[in-house]
Amino acid sequence: xxFPTALDVRTACRNGLLTTPTPGYAPGYVQANLVVLPRDxxxxxxxxxxxxxxxxxxxxxxxxxxxxxxxxxxxxDLRTDLPAYRVWQNGECVAEPIDVKTYWRDDxxxxxxxxxxxxxxxxxxxxxxxxxxxxxxxxxxxxxNIACRAAGRFHGPMVVSMRPLTSAHAIQATTICARYPxxxxxxxxxxxxxxxxxxxxxxxDFGEAVTIHPGEIPVFWACGVTPxxxxxxxxxxxxxxxxxxxxxxxxxxxxxxxxx
Amino acid sequence: xxFPTALDVRTACRNGLLTTPTPGYAPGYVQANLVVLPRDxxxxxxxxxxxxxxxxxxxxxxxxxxxxxxxxxxxxDLRTDLPAYRVWQNGECVAEPIDVKTYWRDDxxxxxxxxxxxxxxxxxxxxxxxxxxxxxxxxxxxxxNIACRAAGRFHGPMVVSMRPLTSAHAIQATTICARYPxxxxxxxxxxxxxxxxxxxxxxxDFGEAVTIHPGEIPVFWACGVTPxxxxxxxxxxxxxxxxxxxxxxxxxxxxxxxxx
Numbered sequence: 001x002x003f004p005t006a007l008d009v010r011t012a013c014r015n016g017l018l019t020t021p022t023p024g025y026a027p028g029y030v031q032a033n034l035v036v037l038p039r040d041x042x043x044x045x046x047x048x049x050x051x052x053x054x055x056x057x058x059x060x061x062x063x064x065x066x067x068x069x070x071x072x073x074x075x076x077d078l079r080t081d082l083p084a085y086r087v088w089q090n091g092e093c094v095a096e097p098i099d100v101k102t103y104w105r106d107d108x109x110x111x112x113x114x115x116x117x118x119x120x121x122x123x124x125x126x127x128x129x130x131x132x133x134x135x136x137x138x139x140x141x142x143x144x145n146i147a148c149r150a151a152g153r154f155h156g157p158m159v160v161s162m163r164p165l166t167s168a169h170a171i172q173a174t175t176i177c178a179r180y181p182x183x184x185x186x187x188x189x190x191x192x193x194x195x196x197x198x199x200x201x202x203x204x205d206f207g208e209a210v211t212i213h214p215g216e217i218p219v220f221w222a223c224g225v226t227p228x229x230x231x232x233x234x235x236x237x238x239x240x241x242x243x244x245x246x247x248x249x250x251x252x253x254x255x256x257x258x259x260x
Numbered sequence: 261x262x263f264p265t266a267l268d269v270r271t272a273c274r275n276g277l278l279t280t281p282t283p284g285y286a287p288g289y290v291q292a293n294l295v296v297l298p299r300d301x302x303x304x305x306x307x308x309x310x311x312x313x314x315x316x317x318x319x320x321x322x323x324x325x326x327x328x329x330x331x332x333x334x335x336x337d338l339r340t341d342l343p344a345y346r347v348w349q350n351g352e353c354v355a356e357p358i359d360v361k362t363y364w365r366d367d368x369x370x371x372x373x374x375x376x377x378x379x380x381x382x383x384x385x386x387x388x389x390x391x392x393x394x395x396x397x398x399x400x401x402x403x404x405n406i407a408c409r410a411a412g413r414f415h416g417p418m419v420v421s422m423r424p425l426t427s428a429h430a431i432q433a434t435t436i437c438a439r440y441p442x443x444x445x446x447x448x449x450x451x452x453x454x455x456x457x458x459x460x461x462x463x464x465d466f467g468e469a470v471t472i473h474p475g476e477i478p479v480f481w482a483c484g485v486t487p488x489x490x491x492x493x494x495x496x497x498x499x500x501x502x503x504x505x506x507x508x509x510x511x512x513x514x515x516x517x518x519x520x
Binding site for chain 1: 331411
């Protein structure tokens, strides 16, 4: 199956036909992380995003109970239009369903957060290799020892995604990604994984490991799975997120997020 | 009196020695609008800012009761360090004190919002005239017929600031200001004031009128007084803001807000 547009991806998800990670899908459309929280946890989380805009750049926030992200994809349904979800209770993932219709409540506020899959399209167009796309895997993601700024009940480590690059490609990728601040922007680290608290580059905490060729260094970007690490520490009674790598496809185009 | 740094301005305010508008003060330091609301109104307002980032670009949001904007000016005191304030009850301005110590409460959340005075320094350095600085006045500000996106109980018209420029300067100013998205960015309109619902350019709703020379057109930017118009419609029982033009001086430097 190929999915030329965001609507194609969402429709396939809604019909249960697409339940896999979305890197490289509907190229040119902005992908988004999802965090859904009860209204009484929403201010703390919105503040967490405001204070940690590198891992958590906000693209849209719904009114309580509204399943439609009206700014970035009117007519979409956040309960059905992602390939896979995680349902959280007291900071633990208790289910990974392919829709969350039975879990939905009138007091839920949904947060859509920018995703690095957006700038990957720009990298590919510049002939910069994106290894997990080449190897048809989910991107590798890691918890770090970099603390986010706390906000109310939310705190926790920054999660990063990793792409192996030569130093020349790393420099090119840095200037390209800096133009997408709403898709995590420039990298936050390259080189030694241990310097940011990653013990084993071959064992990501989320997603899948990828090959690092001789002459390549790991390059790390702030990642929209960071809120899931914050959910584990804050332990709200209830939450929904996307399953890492299984993103929401918005109607925004990559160039909508690009600065001059 | 001259005020080379933000700290000089804040200290003079704290000692009651500075109670005037701040355009051109402490050049190179980022100025900010202030909105202070009770905790139970804070989510709606944070969402209003997220949905209306052109008039309301957030620089910092405090924890409830905290008088210190820890991200942009640690050690500052928001209760004393602005030249003048407005105190609001049920959507009406009921006082314009020079400090708000006696009004302060433990449940107040403070929002610091970017200000066009930041990019004015860049304009002046490019020899683009800023009329209200030349004429030693407060900037003229107007309510428009452009509706903000509603968020919870907050809705209302966008407020704009105006600077008269030749068309050549307007083009230059547009490219310069676009690099400061956290200081309202590029203009939102130029030319006919009536096209955005301004009946009389010589009668601003906030601040002071300035001279428009022959060959100049009015150029309009989204303005951080927009939340004050939203307060008038939402009518929260209690709020504090800066007095228009009487800004908070942060420790951020202009280049901190500049994109590449």
